[in-house]
Amino acid sequence: MTGDIRLKATCLALALGAAASAQAATFVIVNNDPPGVGFNDTTPVAPVGNNPETTLGAQRLFAVQFVTDTWGALLESPVTIEVRTQWVDLTCTQNSAVLGSAGPISVNRDFPNAPESNTWYPIALANSLEGADAIPPDPDINMNININIDGDPGCLGGATWYLGLDDNNPGGTVDIVPLVLHELGHGLGFLTLVNSADGTLFSGRNDIYMLNLRDTEVDLDWDEMDNAQRQASAINDPDLVWTGPNVTANASSFVGQASAFSDGFMRMNAPDPLQPGSSVSHWAAGPWTLLMEPSLSGALFDEVDLTIDLFADIGWQTTVATDVIFADGFE
Numbered sequence: 001m002t003g004d005i006r007l008k009a010t011c012l013a014l015a016l017g018a019a020a021s022a023q024a025a026t027f028v029i030v031n032n033d034p035p036g037v038g039f040n041d042t043t044p045v046a047p048v049g050n051n052p053e054t055t056l057g058a059q060r061l062f063a064v065q066f067v068t069d070t071w072g073a074l075l076e077s078p079v080t081i082e083v084r085t086q087w088v089d090l091t092c093t094q095n096s097a098v099l100g101s102a103g104p105i106s107v108n109r110d111f112p113n114a115p116e117s118n119t120w121y122p123i124a125l126a127n128s129l130e131g132a133d134a135i136p137p138d139p140d141i142n143m144n145i146n147i148n149i150d151g152d153p154g155c156l157g158g159a160t161w162y163l164g165l166d167d168n169n170p171g172g173t174v175d176i177v178p179l180v181l182h183e184l185g186h187g188l189g190f191l192t193l194v195n196s197a198d199g200t201l202f203s204g205r206n207d208i209y210m211l212n213l214r215d216t217e218v219d220l221d222w223d224e225m226d227n228a229q230r231q232a233s234a235i236n237d238p239d240l241v242w243t244g245p246n247v248t249a250n251a252s253s254f255v256g257q258a259s260a261f262s263d264g265f266m267r268m269n270a271p272d273p274l275q276p277g278s279s280v281s282h283w284a285a286g287p288w289t290l291l292m293e294p295s296l297s298g299a300l301f302d303e304v305d306l307t308i309d310l311f312a313d314i315g316w317q318t319t320v321a322t323d324v325i326f327a328d329g330f331e
């Protein structure tokens, strides 16, 4: 009898969780730029590539909203995802640049419906699973976009952002669509909270991303390791891999090169020496083109490819089957 009651209670909780998350996610961009800068730049511009806006700031905002809408159509969440965004001074040299950066503003654990106990989840994912906004006044994701890519000859040879939405950027421009798609990938959960420089856990607990990491040389999962072992694994190319079942089942649909795999698992980026911001929280760099590689490929535009499988592995409910191959965009 007691067991029967427990079973009913469990089923109820599962049903509520499913009902709460069965809707596409809504994203809101929180414009964090000062007057006249970034999204607030009133410089007149001509419409470009299906972007109808006629000031630089409004055109930037329209392009970023296009990308958040793209993610919103793929992920389920009953809680609005707020992306605090600013155009800021990031590194740019003649030959390379940090195009942007992003991450979750906060994390949560042991919330109602949490799939794994005692485990950190990025706040947008935690909220979607809980079906409630755990920290209502705060945005969920912080995103920076490099404002220096504006024609300065010392920055990528004078490149400018291409704010069109049509995958038709001319030479000398950088597509903003794949950049924002990539950065939001990090903000939504494509990153570990482990300090890869010393192997320590964030605030003493596992995170949902690192529960999918394994080192195939020592044959240990990251949650089975001590700090020194994780530190060593973070620079142990080509043996750091992702073990989540969705990625493992579908990776070969997106990636043909045997060098992308170790023991049948997708490799994660683990160069020696460590590359902070690049190591662990990207696929291993290779001659293929996936959205979440350390460097943006010019061949990418609005496809999220294997990212959606990794998201399913960390707990996101998706609106699309994870074994779908987005051969030509997903509009």
Ligand SMILES: [Zn+2]
Pocket (backbone or CB within 6 Å): 182, 186, 282, 293, 294
């Ligand atoms: Zn990245």
